Amino acid sequence: MYRDLHNALALVSNNISSLISNDDFPESVRPACLASAVRSYPVRGGKRLRPALLLWADGVLGGEPEQALYAGCAVELFHTWTLVHDDIIDEDDFRRGQPTTHIEIASFAENAYEKSSSFNEKYGRDMAILCGDIQQAWAMNMLLKSREKGVKDSLISDLMLRFQEVNKCLISGEALDVEFPMRNLSGITKEEVKEMISGKTSCLLKFAVQCGGAIALGKADFEEGSLATLGAFAEELGIAFQLRDDYLGIFGSVEKFGKPIGSDFQEGKPTFLYLDAMELLPDSGKKRLQALTGLPEYTEENIRELRTLLQESGAEARTLQEIAHLTEKAHSRLMHLPENKYRKLLEDLLSYLLERTV
């Protein structure tokens, strides 16, 4: 199952990793600990989902994926710099099983200097801010290098302009996610949550496929024809993926979800699942759901009760239906694109990312 997909993903990952690792942009960064932080997340690997979407979107429209390789690195680097700043904001200690950038630099400082741990921690955060700043420039630098692959300057300018809109959209999504916990959970609307998901998840996926497609076509009419189709596909994929993540967060297993089950409820996150349940439940159920939100820890009994509330309210079914609906829509978009091996890879990627296994 998915053997071609996994092989193709591994190929993308190798190509992207090797270009990023060998790129000399971070070399002149000073001091040395910052230069190594700038390379840290980008060389850690991961699924390289965004470059894969970009390269296959280029391929599906008849482009030569080789020509889009630098652009593939650009979206990957763009993704990683937002993670570096995200991790400072969320005060996370780990990213892909290794220390986050601010923690990595703080540990370095602990060995290198004779300062107290609060100095070292602040040093870690300060340098991590600067690290993300430079990585943003590195991402731009990579996209600009596409000219070396024969991408026209006028197209590069169009793509660069669009990339700045992606920054705004993605960071706005992140900012809404930072703002929500400051407000009363009851005042947050589904519209706002959708905006947050669009920003944090869909927006860069959409850019990735449209950028790849535009390189194939040699022009960037994002709102028309195949580029619009690709954009809609990526948007639907992104939202469905997020809904699935919310679903797994309470109905999945720790292994699949990667975080403790129930952590969204613990953090009081306004997921669609939660908002739907609050809309559908009778008053007594609403009260129970609220009582089960923001607890310091969650027993198996708490998780069972949460699941029952979400099931009996119909919120679970609604979310699963919505995921199925979006997956189907995204799939039908692909059917409007030329049939070739890249379309098959995009189809496989869609079903792989959204498969029902919990």
Next chain:
Amino acid sequence: MYRDLHNALALVSNNISSLISNDDFPESVRPACLASAVRSYPVRGGKRLRPALLLWADGVLGGEPEQALYAGCAVELFHTWTLVHDDIIDEDDFRRGQPTTHIEIASFAENAYEKSSSFNEKYGRDMAILCGDIQQAWAMNMLLKSREKGVKDSLISDLMLRFQEVNKCLISGEALDVEFPMRNLSGITKEEVKEMISGKTSCLLKFAVQCGGAIALGKADFEEGSLATLGAFAEELGIAFQLRDDYLGIFGSVEKFGKPIGSDFQEGKPTFLYLDAMELLPDSGKKRLQALTGLPEYTEENIRELRTLLQESGAEARTLQEIAHLTEKAHSRLMHLPENKYRKLLEDLLSYLLERTV
């Protein structure tokens, strides 16, 4: 004195402020408090020194400054986003007499939400990180808009590539400034301090004049002819300006310096003035200078003794000579450029910024 200069600066400032204020880039930023933060520093005004350098460099090489206006906004916006992140790192409360971005957002949160002040302060810092991130994209967006003024896409790509190098150089300078206090003052070399100053001050000034010049010439051969001359001029101006700032920081008046006299010594900053004195003083003098570094507060007597040490060691004279030497060199660069009203403005700006009045 300098009437033409001041009029010309006021004109630049008006044009830049009006373009920035009317630009719609920040409009779609969410939530609203972040959108308003993104506009905050850019509309506060200030000298608009970088746009002036850019526009006059365009003018001196026969360009039409109108064509370089968006690029002028780009360097100004680039400057402001680095200030936003700088202010978080330095934990500064004020910028141009108004609250810094992180303080502004924390105050907003205090009124808007019902959270404790530590939550509000963290919210201010988190949002200020995101604010600078979006402003960096806004700066890129502005430079890209130069195509609307007829700047060719290939030139824009060249300038954009160079702009990413400026990010790296400037942020590396900032990072060295963050790193120095973690180390022993005695281990910091003049070479490193020069690198820090080049990054924090000269690098963006150099880009400003070279970008303006390149727009005038329609091509970007930064290392040749007039563009190389303009670059050297800006580098010398930047370093001289920083040395003068160090000088005023101990020999100037509070009004002129804007911060308490002696604050560089209080913070233990490795200025050239300090490093020169440590190089030139006999052991007993070195000991006194070290004893007078990092005090919790500075009496008039302390300041007097510091001044005497700097004077008697010859460090003061060396710094003044270096400023005079750099000013003269920068001036002679201008003499290689076409003689016109823009060259006169650049000459006036040089002597105005570096005038000896303390």
